[in-house]
Amino acid sequence: KISFYNGEFKDDEELRVMYQDRAFYFGDGVYEVIRYYDGEFFTLEGHLDRLMNSMSEIEIEGMERTELLDIVTELKERNTIENGALYIQVSRGIQNRNHAYPVDVKPVVLACINEARRPHSQSENGVHVITSEDYRWLKCHVKSLNLLANVMEKERAVKAGAHETVMHRDGVVTEGSSTNVFIVRNGILKTHPADNLILNGITRQEVLRIAGELDVPVEEAGFSVEELMDAEEVIITSTTQEVTPVVKVDDTIIGNGQRGMVTKRIQEVFDANIH
Ligand code: PDD
Secondary structure, eight states: OEEEETTEEEETTTOOOOTTBHHHHHOOEEEEEEEEETTEESSHHHHHHHHHHHHHHTTOOSOOHHHHHHHHHHHHHHSOOSSEEEEEEEESOBOSSOSSOOSSOOOEEEEEEEEOOOOHHHHHHOEEEEEEEOOOOSOTTSOBSOOHHHHHHHHHHHHTTOSEEEEEETTEEEEESSSEEEEEETTEEEEOOSSTTSOOOHHHHHHHHHHHHTTOOEEEOOOBHHHHHTOSEEEEEETTTEEEEEEEETTEEOTTSSOOHHHHHHHHHHHHHHO
8 A cells, every 4th residue: 555755655564653753743734635436536626725725724735736736646546445534634844843833844745545435334324423512722723633532432322332423512412523514404404604613514515505506494503402413304424424313312312213315415416416
């Protein structure tokens, strides 16, 4: 398997990373996970736009979009994986440990690919989630390497035998540990607005677009944990989870405990767009 680090493509057996990379010391960087199906990138432009935006938000300079596009394109070509999830991170650079930004260094890119399968079973049968307080920082729109709260909250779900943790801030549902959250209530598809409290998921944007096409009424507005529990349908979305129905929140069964009709209709268009 071939990966990319600091300007070079290398076999994983030979790849060495620099311990002074600020990604290690400070989590000082940003990332993307990009899916490709049968050798074709899915929503690549959206991911590159967001990566550029994340860099700009944390003041990483000196990395061009074309350079990133070349890296992801070549990495996919150099590997023989037909269906994969490409991970790419950009760190602020390599320098001895010092909180202040380094001067005269270039951002450092790490990119790798892992085989990925479509989540068919969960897309059909749904998943269980638990809820928890969102105690993350106030720049959640940045896809930062700092994922401590996210991994700790995901682990709480795993320990509880659930699939994901849905977080809420001051009683308002924000997002999952690595997914966006939607509800259908009184026939209206609702999700948290794309502000600084959530990551504006590329899959989230796809779902909103598809809902528009299907004439499903949409509201980008905060909703409470009570509304979540009381929803007709609940959906979580991400690049790897795609459009996944939620059939249980904590101890509460959602709807009749099965994937809802709005979810299914959105999934059908989502699927059609992949092929
Ligand atoms: N996570 N919210 C958070 C906090 C996320 O980490 C992610 C994605 C999403 C969904 O975004 P998108 O639809 O663009 O994948 C929402 C990626 C997949 C990850 O960290 O693995």
